[in-house]
Every structure is written in C-alpha cells, then in structure tokens.
Amino acid sequence: MMPRIAVLCLCLAAAVWADSGPLAWPLIFLGVFACSMAHTRKIRWLTLIILLTCMARFVVAEWQGRSVDIDPALHGHVVVLPVTLDSLPKRIETTEVWTVRVALPDLPSRMTLTVNEGLGSVRLGSCLRIRARLHVISDHGNPHQFDHRLWRRLEGIGARAVLVSPSYIRSCAAHAPSLRWRIIGRFSDALESGGISQRAAALILALTTGERVGVDRDTRRLLRQSGVAHLLAISGLHIGLVSGVVFALVRLIVLPGGIGGQDAAWFAAVFTALFFVWLSGAGLPATRALTMVVAIAIATWLRWPIRLSTQLAIAVFVTLVLWPKAVVGVSFALSFSAVASLAVYFHVLSSSGSERSGLFRKAVTAQLLLSGALMPVSGLWFGESSLAAPWLNLVLVPFFSFIVIPLTLIAVLMTLLPGEVHGPVLASTAWLIDRVIDALQGVSQGPDWLQPFVGFSSVVALVLTAMLSIGLLGRAVPGRTLLLLGGVAICRWQPAVLPFGCAAVTTLDVGHGTAIHLSLGDANVLYDTGPSWRSGGSAAEQVIGPYLRGESVETLTAVIVSHSDIDHSGGVAVLRDRFLVRHWVDTDARFGARCMAGQRWHINGVMLQVVWPVAAINRSLLTDNDRSCVLRLTVGRQRVLFTGDIERHAERQILAMGETPTEFLTVPHHGSKTSSSEDFVAATGAREAWVSNALLGRWRMPAAEVAERWQQSSVALRDTGRSGAIRARFCVGKLPISSGFRDAKTTGDLW
Secondary structure (H helix, E strand, C coil): CHHHHHHHHHHHHHHHHCCCCCCHHHHHHHHHHHHHCCCCHHHHHHHHHHHHHHHHHHHHHHHHHCCCCCCHHHCCCEEEEEEEECCCCEEECCEEEEEEEECCCCCCCEEEEEECCCCCCCCCCCEEEEEEEEECCCCCCCCCCCCHHHHHHHHCEEEEEEECCHHHCEECCCCCCCHHHHHHHHHHHHHHCCCCCHHHHHHHHHHHHCCCCCCCHHHHHHHHHCCCHHHHCCCHHHHHHHHHHHHHHHHCCCCCCCCCHHHHHHHHHHHHHHHHHHHCCCCHHHHHHHHHHHHHHHHHHCCCCCCHHHHHHHHHHHHHHHCHHHHHCHHHHHHHHHHHHHHHHHHHHHHHCCCCCCHHHHHHHHHHHHHHHHHHHHHHHHCEECCCHHHHHHHHHHHHHHHHHHHHHHHHHHHCCCCCCCHHHHHHHHHHHHHHHHHHHHHHCCCHHHCCEECHHHHHHHHHHHHHHHHHHHHHCCCHHHHHHHHHHHHHCCCCCCCCCEEEEEECCCCCCCCEEEEECCEEEEECCCCECCCCCEHHHHHHHHHHHHCCCCEEEEEEECCCCHHHHCCHHHHHHHCEEEEEEECCCCCCEECCCCCEEEECCEEEEEEECCCCCCHHHCCCCCCCCEEEEEECCEEEEECCCCCHHHHHHHHHCCCCCCCEEECHHHHCCCCCCHHHHHHHCCCEEEECCCCCCCCCCCCHHHHHHHHHCCCEEEEHHHHCCEEEEEECCCCCEEEECCCHHHHCCCC
C-alpha cells in the first residue's frame, strides 16, 4: 500500500506547491517521506515523474489563471457581447443573474450577467448578442469568510455584466442548445409545472444536474449547519453507490450471446456513471467517482487486482493533470478526504483480520469514519461543525444514494417520454425531500448539544469525532493511545486572549459600508454593522457572522451603531438574532442607549470614549451624517478615532473641542468630498488612515482630491477595497502594527 500512498501524497504536495498556502510545506514533507518509504527504485522514479508533471501543469495553470479577471480599464464600459447562457438563472424578485460564456479573445471566458427585468422565455444554452456594461467583481477579503475570489478563479468567472439595452437582444445565427441543456431545460420545466414545493424542486434539480442557484439561503444554511451540505452536491459517493446498484441488478441477469454477466454489469455501471457525470456538468467529485469506476471496470476486465488506495491514487493523478487548480477548493478536500478515510478503514480491517465482522457493523463504522473525515474539512471551510452530523449522515447518505438519487434519475429519463408519466415519480421524490428538510429543521430546534459548534467549540467537536473514529478502528491503529491522549490535551487547550493593556482593531471588508471589530481581552465591541443589500442578504450574514464565529466570539459586549444609514446599520437584525449582545448604543437611541459625548468605558486596561455628538447641540439641526457617533480608543499614549460619516460641519466642531489628535483613524464618510477638510486632516497628525470602501465602487471613494490631501499630510492611506480587512494591534508601551488581509498573504503579520 505504501507506493500508492507515495503517489497520492506527492500529487497533493505538487499541486499545492505553487499556491504557497499553509498546507503546502507539510504536504511536501509528507510526500517526500512517503516516497522514501517506497520499496523499489522503479516506484521512486514513478513518483518523481508524477511530481514533476503535476508541478509543471500547475505552474502553467497558475500563469493562465492570473488573466481570469477583466482588465480594470474596461470597468464601466458598454460593449456588445455574444454570450451563451451557461446555467439556470438565480432569481431575486424581478432580477435574474445568469452565468454566461463569452467567446471574445480579450475578455474572460465566463461572466455573470444581471438582467433587471429577466430574459423572458429564453432557453438555457441559447446564444445571444447583447449590450452590457462590464464591471470588475469586487470580492471581500476577510478572515474566516468563504473565499469567493478563489471560487471564481476555479469557475473561470472573471467579470460581471449588466444588461443595458433589453431591446437590442439578438439570437446568434445557426445556434442550437446542446443536448444536455435541452434535457436540463425540459426537466426544469417539468419541475416548475409539477405542483411540488419550490424548495423540493430546487433540491431535485441540484441533485441531478448540479444547478444549485434555486436553493434558497435558509436551506443552504440548514444543510451546512447540520453537516450534510455535501448531499446537495453531485457527490462521488452517490455516483459510486448508484453505479454499484446498477452493477448488482445487471449482474443478476444472464444475457444471451456469450456475454458474461459480470462484464455486462460493469458496462452498465460505467454507462450509468458516464450519464450521471455528463448530466451534472462533470464536477470534481463526479469526475473522481467516474475515474475510480472506470479503473475498477478495466482492472476487472483484464483480471488485474486493484486496491482502493490504487484507485484513489489514479483518481488524484487524473484530477490534478486535468484540473490542477482544483486542489485548493473545498470540493477536492471533501471528495478525497472521504475516500481516503474509507481506504484507511479497509486497510485496517485487512491488516487486523476483521474482514469477517458483521456487515451492519462495518457499514456503521465506515459511515461514522466518513463523517469524521468530512467534519474537519467542513469546520475549516465553513467555521461550523455539528455532533449530530455523523448520525444524520449515517441515515441520509444511504437514503439519498439508494432511494432519492435513483428516483431523480428515473424522473429525468421519464421527462423525455411523451405525456406526464414522470408526475408520480417527481411527486414521490419531492415528498421524501420535504420530509428530510422538515426533520433537519426539527434537529436544528432540538437540544443545545445538537446545535452546530462554532469557533473554538468547533475544534473541540472535531477532536471528539477524531477520537471516536480512532476508537472504532481498534487496536490496528499505530500509536492509538498517544493519539487519544493528544486529543484530550487539545480539548483542554483554550484560544489565546489579548494580554492586559492590549487591543486589536479589525476593519472588515464589507464593500461600501462600515463594520469594525474591537477585541479587548475578554470583551468584544462592534462599531457599525455593515450594509444590507437590495439583492438580498447583508454583510452581517456573509462577513461579520463568519468572522466572529471564526474568532470564537459568541457574545458581544457592545454594538455601537454610528448612525442609521443602511451601510452602517444594515446588519442590526441579523446580529440581534444570532448573537448575544449585552449593550446597544446608537446616535438616535433606536436600538438601545443614546450615543453621547463623555460616555466612557474602561476595559482590559484600555479606554473607549464617545467624542461626538455633544449633549448641548441641537441634533435636529444636524444631518444624518453629522450625527454620527464618533468613538475614540485610547491604549496608553496611542489613540484611534472612529469617525462614522461625519462631514465638514461636525469636523469643525470636533476640531474646536481639541479632540482630533490621533495616531490612527477611519477616514470620515469613506473618503467623500464632503469630508476630510484641510484643517481636519492637518490637525489629526495621524500616521495611518483607513478607508472602508468597495473596489471601483459606484461612488468611486475615496475621492482623488481627498486621497491626495491625506497623502500630502504624510498619512499612510489604506482601503479595504484593495487590502481587504485591515487589522491593527496596540499594546501599552509597544509600537502599534497593522496589516491588510490581502497584504498578509505575503507578510503573514497579525493574521
């Protein structure tokens, strides 16, 4: 088995090598160690050849991947585009968002297309000529957040286009949608007219075709928190089990003409896997499963013995040669960690002589180990884990693989027949899926121990699952006692807390809006809650929540809302619902206590003080922006000023009060022309100023003259649109340090 492990580890190390991520060097070391353990020189040469092949392929792909995004010089330009509709639309009220393919040499091959009033009866796979405005996609860069930029690079999506002339839409000459798109379109129509729930229809479409745009946000969150989100994807496990069912059924039939039953069964299994992979768009898990099914079929036909570890090595090699960048995605980690855990389990069974143990016991143990392998990946990527996940997967994986998936495939084939013969099958499948979702909702409302763990609690849950998995494997695991003792030690470990007299300030990248986290020892304060968006969702849901969970923050000492503008208060409802907030403070007393100059709090050896607005001023004479709650953090002799959206009038008042000197501050009103007056900028004497903005956003902030004004005053200007989240650490008696999240990819400071 060791030569196969060498091949596997070296392929992983080679593919991660160019990404320079945190797992690169450990994987390279593991691969070299496994290679040194190979028994023959031939195997060592083979692993070396594979290593060099994967490295060369990945470097070429990395070089090509740098040109995925659109040229920023084209941002805002209106162009005529020939596009092919490449996915079903995501609908938000009357707006549709499509993924399209573009066949122009100087533009990305794939884009998203936003259509405000929809495209009407246009069919999936159609080719259109449209007039659209091009936009650079501004991805948020924050710790503990889903890496949307990485996802786009893996999908090849490099720009966002917005339709500007609906009347100009033309059909491409002599173009017909592919057979796959025609089948998906017909199946989608059958789901819409089948009288089933929209939730079930979206999940059925996702399970059969990989099109997940119709699955609503609440259902996605429920599946993720329950630890069964992998069921939503076209799972390699599903394809493998469905192919196995077809193999077993055909194997029972003795075909005439001298064709062996086993060969015919393998042919049917491979054909089933091919059809499923083709229909689902050949995603990574599906392709991996197809590779393994084909490898087994060829080996069986040639009468060659082939182990699961060898199949896995072949699948890894094929995947990395064809899609080398897939190694940095969550799909790769989920898919191969699941199969690797099964390979280890069966190796332990064979080496310990336990092959004859009961089938039910082996199935239960394998499923629990599978969940144990998926939980760390899910916890690292999504920041959540659930102890209910292994038991839910124990029931739902075979249920979906043996019942739901076959029914959906039968329904797809039946929609190709005339009439409504598919109706009963779709209705039955939808009823089963609705009952599963209802059961998951019941679990989500159950006891606390069934709820998803977040932050450090997620780490504890992962360790407990790993310990359970080790215990199930039995004595055949080398160093089992040492691993169990290490697990206990990890469970007793606690995350580090800032020492007394220190504070960490993180200005999150939420686009055009503000959300700043102040970590003050055991206390956590949030200044502003980020924007909510007209298209649905909010920064609190997509950025602030995952960030706080990743930082092991479950209780906020205070939330201070500078003023009522939606880009500062858009996340209030989400934070109220999902976090325990001890104190609310805002300038108009809408959510809690009124923000007023003179309020101060001493926490962990530092001081928070409200600077503006003062009690004596008539607030009705102030604009909404000038009523912003201005906060100052004092750490020893170091000061940080949080200015909200104040404009020149409030700046003059604060200047007259002598409250402007500071070392660090947020640029007022995101760098608008109505703020950052010459006197205010000069009076701050700041070393560094932070702008919370969107890259190439609608308002193009900070304004050029404002940025120049700060820079002429020798102030280092950082903005979240380019640097991502900005973190600074202050300690009494020490020099402050600061770093942007995207800058930290090279410096590594603070993150």
